[in-house]
Amino acid sequence: MEVPSNENLEQTAVSSVDAVNPHSDDVVPDSSNHRDGEQDSEQRDDDVSREEVRKVLEVIASTGKFWHDWDKLKTMLSFQLKQVLAEFPEAKMTSEQQYASLGESYSEVVNKLDDALTCFIEGPPFTLQRLCEILLDAKGIYPHLSKLALALEKNLLVTSTLTISTDPFPQATTVHELDEQENANEKQQLQLDGIENGTEPPVADKDEVMAEADTGEDMTIDTVASEDAKSSETKSEPDANNA
Structure with a gap:
């Protein structure tokens, strides 16, 4: 009897999570029901699940609040955490290289962080917003897995938790x-x-500068014209007296 891998179990768990809006009755299809000869369909279901997880984390990163059941949200965070960690080159190094770079194996890093996340029972850590920000742009913030792991561990080594929001879910x-x-x-x-x-x-906008320059030129022309008119009047007065 074939035993499903951990990755397949994670995909099934995530695909069973409610849609991005926690108040919706729609459920993401379970891709595990289409394994025989339907790998393309399974891949599409997996992609949808990843997109929905990302949308949920984006809402939390923007608002600092959460609306989903904590167990479901924990599953999504664990899924995203493992996906992010797997994107770093250290995940594909040999054991010796991993110990040289991280001080421990890659699997030990993953298990340590995932255990720190799942140990929260009543609710997510109060650092949830920062955790989501990191998981959404991990490679853009931390170039090396060692620094990312330290940042995640720091945000998970807290005791205070958040309570689920009663505000309307933002669109x-x-x-x-x-x-x-x-x-x-x-x-x-x-x-x-x-x-x-x-x-x-x-610096002022280019159009504004040009407008000011045009205004200055117009003022100069007007001034010259006025001076020429005065000069003509002054010359005409002596001529009138001589007459």
Whole structure:
């Protein structure tokens, strides 16, 4: 009798998680029911599951809140954690190379972090938002697996937990608006920091500069014309007196 691998069990668990909106009645199809001669269909189901997991983490990263049952969310986080760790080159090194780079084997790193995550019973750690941010862009933040592992371990070695949110689940547009607001706040803060540090204000827009230049030229022309008119009047007065 064939025993399913851990990877297949993880895919089945994730594919059974509710859709991104925890209040929806739709369930992601279980790809394990289509193993005989339907590998393409299984791959599509797996891709959908990964996309849904990512969307859930993006909502948490943007809001700092969670709406899903903790056991289901824990499954998603564990799935994403293992996927992210597997993307680093250390995962494909020999045991000797792994010990030289990490001080332990790759499998030991994965098991240690996954155990630290799954040990939370009542709810997720209060560092959940930061965990999601890291898992969404791990390679962009940490170039080496050793540093990523330390960051994840630091965020999992806490005791305080979060409670499930009772607020309405944000829609995709709401999350996009939150991201835009966050970017606007960051830009404003950078401008304030520049002013405090004595940095020169940003250069005016090119169109504005050209408009100011045009205005200056017009003023110069008007001034010259006015001076020429006055000069003509001054010359005409003596001529009138002589007459």
